[in-house]
Amino acid sequence: MSEKTIEGYGKGFLVLILPISVAIIFFVNTWRIWIVLVALLIGLRLFQSYRWQQWCTKVNPTFHQLIESNQGRITPIDLAIKGNFSGTKAKRYLDTKAGEFGARIVKVEDGNQVYHFITAKTLSSLLDSSEPEAEEFSAPTLKSSTQILAELEPKKEVSHAESLVNETISEQINAEPEHLHTEDKKPLEKQLLFGSLIQSELAKRLGVYSSTVFKRRNDPQFSEWSRNRDPDGIAWTYSKETKEFFPVDGEA
CATH class of the missing domain: 1.10.10.10 (Winged helix-like DNA-binding domain superfamily/Winged helix DNA-binding domain)
Known part of the structure; x- marks a missing residue:
């Protein structure tokens, strides 16, 4: 520098x-x-x-x-x-x-x-100045109420129709299957090879759903109920130990 x-x-x-x-x-x-x-x-x-x-x-x-x-x-x-x-x-x-x-x-x-x-x-x-007068809104209120009622009437009809459909479906579900009644039944001797029937076999014999037998198996009136539905008039009883159904009126 x-x-x-x-x-x-x-x-x-x-x-x-x-x-x-x-x-x-x-x-x-x-x-x-x-x-x-x-x-x-x-x-x-x-x-x-x-x-x-x-x-x-x-x-x-x-x-x-x-x-x-x-x-x-x-x-x-x-x-x-x-x-x-x-x-x-x-x-x-x-x-x-x-x-x-x-x-x-x-x-x-x-x-x-x-x-x-x-x-x-x-x-x-x-x-106070913003509050509407009652006379100004009385007519529109009545008119709107009438319109609401008119709109609700078709809805009620639809609801009634839907209820009928639901009832029909419910009846079909709860009804016993017809094909089970018309189905050819095997002889009791062939069904009782082991001396008892399981739930699905007894349901087919009685012409009901398996769930119906399951619901009624512990019912005191089960024997009488099964007798009325059995094609040979045999009453059945349920064993809780073996989970099987045995005839009451005698063996095959």
């Missing part, structure tokens, strides 16, 4: 360090003055805030009167005229109240702002 380059860097550094040094020296010699100025600014802001709160307290009765008389609607010019102060103060005051009470601010065509404050009185009037 050449000597001219080093000399140029040194001069640039001096250009920066000199103002910084002067600022530091000035702040060290005047720091008490800066502290006093900051304290004065803070005190001034607190004093202005206090005076604003006191002024707002005096304006509150006027504001409440306008809100009640105008049903919650108020503009800065209304408040300024009523309170006899500037529009700037009126707008600042209304902005503060809008943030406090959550008012709705609407801009009109001329550029002014309308502040809407919701009170119990204004809310009650809005609800």
Whole structure:
């Protein structure tokens, strides 16, 4: 690096360090003055805030009167005229109240702002105005009821037809199978090769479903019931030990 380059860097550094040094020296010699100025600014802001709160307290009765008389609607010019102060103060005051009470601010065509404050009185009037009269809805109510009844009548017929179909299906399910009655029965001697019948064999002999025999096997009247259905008039009994059915009137 050449000597001219080093000399140029040194001069640039001096250009920066000199103002910084002067600022530091000035702040060290005047720091008490800066502290006093900051304290004065803070005190001034607190004093202005206090005076604003006191002024707002005096304006509150006027504001409440306008809100009640105008049903919650108020503009800065209304408040300024009523309170006899500037529009700037009126707008600042209304902005503060809008943030406090959550008012709705609407801009009109001329550029002014309308502040809407919701009170119990204004809310009650809005609800009363929104309630429909009974005479206006009496005729449509009757008409709609008639239409509903007319629409329900076909549905009832369909439901009745469906119930008939369901009853027919239920009867077919619960009815005993005809093909079991017409089926050629084997001689009892051939069926009783082992001296008993299993559930499916007895069901076929009696002409019923196997599930029917299963439901009735522990019934005290099972023997009489099986006698009435047996083609040879034989009564049957169920053995819980062997899970088989034995003839009561004698062996084959």
